[in-house]
Amino acid sequence: MKVSILGAAAVLASVASGHTIFCQLKTSEKTYPVSHAIRTPTYDGPQTDVNNNNLACNGPPNPTTPSDKIINVKAGETVSAIWRHTLQSGANDVMDPGHKGPVMAYLKKVSDATKDSGVGGGWFKIQEEGYSNGKWGTDNVINSGGNQQIKIPECIEDGQYLLRAEMIALHGARSVNGAQLYMECAQINITGGKATKKPATASIPGIYKSNDPGLLIDIYNKPPGISSPYKIPGTYRNLSGV
Ligand SMILES: *[C@@H]1O[C@H](CO)[C@@H](O)[C@H](O)[C@H]1NC(C)=O
Ligand SMILES: *[C@@H]1O[C@H](CO)[C@@H](O)[C@H](O)[C@H]1NC(C)=O
Numbered sequence: 001m002k003v004s005i006l007g008a009a010a011v012l013a014s015v016a017s018g019h020t021i022f023c024q025l026k027t028s029e030k031t032y033p034v035s036h037a038i039r040t041p042t043y044d045g046p047q048t049d050v051n052n053n054n055l056a057c058n059g060p061p062n063p064t065t066p067s068d069k070i071i072n073v074k075a076g077e078t079v080s081a082i083w084r085h086t087l088q089s090g091a092n093d094v095m096d097p098g099h100k101g102p103v104m105a106y107l108k109k110v111s112d113a114t115k116d117s118g119v120g121g122g123w124f125k126i127q128e129e130g131y132s133n134g135k136w137g138t139d140n141v142i143n144s145g146g147n148q149q150i151k152i153p154e155c156i157e158d159g160q161y162l163l164r165a166e167m168i169a170l171h172g173a174r175s176v177n178g179a180q181l182y183m184e185c186a187q188i189n190i191t192g193g194k195a196t197k198k199p200a201t202a203s204i205p206g207i208y209k210s211n212d213p214g215l216l217i218d219i220y221n222k223p224p225g226i227s228s229p230y231k232i233p234g235t236y237r238n239l240s241g242v
């Protein structure tokens with residue numbers, strides 16, 4: 001009991017400085033500059049209302065800047081979504097380590113990645129990492145210098161997509177809308193896809209409910225993995241295999 005209260009207090013004290021932004025994409029070709037083909041905000045704050053349209057690609061109270069760039073990505077390759085505390089931060093300043101929770105990535109096929117708002121249907125989750133062996137997905141991203149590895153499925157159709165990378169911090173998630181959701185959308189053009197599968201899709205907002213067990217959770221007093229496994233919010237679509 002005592003330990004968990006101290007832990008929570010330490011986290012609260014460090015929250016203001018600790019948010020994060022998916023600000024850069026690395027492909028097998030190169031690491032693109034900060035904000036290249038990604039709609040980045042200047043303020044690194046979270047979204048907290050899972051029913052808000054800004055859950056798709058961020059937005060007020062963290063207004064994002066559009067980009068007219070599109071990054072070419074090969075189906076089947078692994079890209080890195082690079083996370084930083086601010087647009088100026090280095091690899092040793094990814095996010096406050098008190099921010100613990102799942103990491104995931106979604107795709108949505110669009111006709112014009114530079115213009116599509118992302119709001120609405122068409123999204124499918126292609127990567128997720130929750131809690132295992134005492135580590136959260138966020139711990140692993142921080143420890144790898146901000147790199148979230150995302151394998152682009154081989155089986156999907158070619159074309160323009162929004163790639164939405166997300167990290168969720170659960171330190172305040174014991175009350176409704178206390179989870180902090182961080183996300184940005186990258187604009188990509190996928191080539192070399194086999195077009196053998198059409199994944200089931202979902203809407204954003206709509207992928208999460210505020211009382212999902214993975215979003216309304218006291219990770220300090222009921223640590224996942226001890227009383228029950230952690231349930232990552234949103235449905236993962238396993239598209240491996242052809
Ligand atoms: C996407 O890639 C294809 C194949 O290389 C290319 O023909 C097309 O112009 C690209 N589209 C964009 C928007 O970059
Ligand atoms: C996804 O499906 C493949 C092939 O059916 C399987 O080998 C793999 O374990 C699955 N991965 C996950 C994370 O469920």
Ligand SMILES: [Cu+2]
Pocket residue numbers: 015018019020046099169180
């Ligand atoms: Cu934060």
